[in-house]
Amino acid sequence: MRAGAALVAVLVLALASSAQASEERPTSAELESEIVCPICDTTLETSNAEIARRMKAFIRIRIAAGDTKSEIKDSLVEQFGPRVLAVPPRQGFDWLAWLLPLGGIAVAGVILGALAWRWSRTRPPDDPPPDPDLERRLDAELARFE
Numbered sequence: 001m002r003a004g005a006a007l008v009a010v011l012v013l014a015l016a017s018s019a020q021a022s023e024e025r026p027t028s029a030e031l032e033s034e035i036v037c038p039i040c041d042t043t044l045e046t047s048n049a050e051i052a053r054r055m056k057a058f059i060r061i062r063i064a065a066g067d068t069k070s071e072i073k074d075s076l077v078e079q080f081g082p083r084v085l086a087v088p089p090r091q092g093f094d095w096l097a098w099l100l101p102l103g104g105i106a107v108a109g110v111i112l113g114a115l116a117w118r119w120s121r122t123r124p125p126d127d128p129p130p131d132p133d134l135e136r137r138l139d140a141e142l143a144r145f146e
Helices: 002-024 028-032 050-064 069-080 092-121 132-144
Strands: none
Touching (some): 050 069
8 A cells, every 4th residue: 555655656756847847948849839829820830920930939049048938938928918828827717718628528428328328218119010901911922932
């Protein structure tokens, strides 16, 4: 039991230190995938717009100056607004962008589950008894082939 808890603690610390390192020493590729071009609404890594090239140059300059990932992002948000972030921040009204898709998936799952349960519980009506006249004619036809 203690070995499992120690393993979990080591994994958490390892992941936390890599996240901290990413915050303190970001790469331009990492930031370019998290920032959106204000002209073409694609990430900087895929955009060739003039403003995207300037933003990429700005990111490289700020990384060379020793800025953290948060400082660079904050500077870009200050200049262009929050829509330059590829992922909306998890605060205030922007939480809806995170919660609505999850809520929609949950509601769809409940509806599909209810429909599947309902479909599995309904049975087709029993077949009506065959018509005696029709049965007699069918027997006569089958007797001809014997």
